Amino acid sequence: MKILFIGDVFGDAGRLAIKKKLPELRARMGIDFVVANAENVANGKGLTPKIIDELREAGVHAFTAGNHLWDAKEIIPYIKNSKCLIRPANYLATAPGSGSQVFDVYSGIRVLVISLQGQLMMGQSVDSPFVAVDRELARWQGRAEIILVDMHAEATSEKRAMGWHLDGRVAAVVGTHTHVQTADEEVLPGGTAFISDLGMTGPYDSVIGMNREMAVRKFVTQIHEHLKPATGDVRLCGALLDVEESTGKAKSIVRIQEKVG
Numbered sequence: 001m002k003i004l005f006i007g008d009v010f011g012d013a014g015r016l017a018i019k020k021k022l023p024e025l026r027a028r029m030g031i032d033f034v035v036a037n038a039e040n041v042a043n044g045k046g047l048t049p050k051i052i053d054e055l056r057e058a059g060v061h062a063f064t065a066g067n068h069l070w071d072a073k074e075i076i077p078y079i080k081n082s083k084c085l086i087r088p089a090n091y092l093a094t095a096p097g098s099g100s101q102v103f104d105v106y107s108g109i110r111v112l113v114i115s116l117q118g119q120l121m122m123g124q125s126v127d128s129p130f131v132a133v134d135r136e137l138a139r140w141q142g143r144a145e146i147i148l149v150d151m152h153a154e155a156t157s158e159k160r161a162m163g164w165h166l167d168g169r170v171a172a173v174v175g176t177h178t179h180v181q182t183a184d185e186e187v188l189p190g191g192t193a194f195i196s197d198l199g200m201t202g203p204y205d206s207v208i209g210m211n212r213e214m215a216v217r218k219f220v221t222q223i224h225e226h227l228k229p230a231t232g233d234v235r236l237c238g239a240l241l242d243v244e245e246s247t248g249k250a251k252s253i254v255r256i257q258e259k260v261g
């Protein structure tokens with residue numbers, strides 16, 4: 001199965017990039033299933049039901065999240081009943097939504113998607129993603145042929161450790177959150193595809209998505225201001241995974257970085 005995992009979709013530029021580019025990418029690469037991290041798609045902070053519907057129409061099947069998930073409050077009632085939007089599994093058990101979902105991609109092949117958030121340098125207190133992912137895997141045992149994990153985290157060490165923790169047990173561990181694509185993609189010895197960060201789908205003439213003049217001024221003056229999303233040099237970033245359906249192991253992982261002009 002060919003799976004496209006798309007990194008943090010950022011603001012209007014990212015949303016439009018998906019709509020413009022994804023149908024063509026799916027046809028060109030023969031992609032069967034698409035997951036996107038959508039924590040930044042509503043103006044850079046959060047996501048809304050309307051945007052999720054729009055991205056589904058463009059060809060995204062599953063959505064993972066992260067620290068910006070709750071920024072747009074209308075997502076709270078939506079996520080309670082959503083079968084496509086997944087919050088990090090290591091949030092409080094009382095948090096709305098669920099940390100994993102199974103998708104029937106085609107006859108007899110089910111894909112389990114698990115969302116996690118790191119504990120290091122994230123400015124939020126969450127439970128251990130390592131304990132949480134073991135719990136999720138035990139809960140779904142035997143009910144999915146292919147398992148994908150989004151490790152939304154700042155620290156490459158924590159992401160890399162998650163790759164090794166799950167090697168041989170899942171098809172892929174992909175990192176999100178930093179908005180900077182890393183060049184360390186590989187299939188680990190046990191058959192788990194890994195990359196520290198998929199990169200951002202959004203405007204690269206920016207500071208990780210935000211207007212660069214404003215972002216630089218904020219660092220220089222140390223005076224807080226509300227940053228606006230940038231618009232230039234839009235790219236769709238992520239990774240293309242080829243997964244053997246009979247074993248649930250990855251055959252390959254290829255970095256994707258497509259200009260959207």
Ligand SMILES: [Fe+2]
Pocket residue numbers: 008039040066177178179
């Ligand atoms: Fe993000």
Ligand SMILES: [Fe+2]
Pocket residue numbers: 039066067068152176177178
């Ligand atoms: Fe994030």
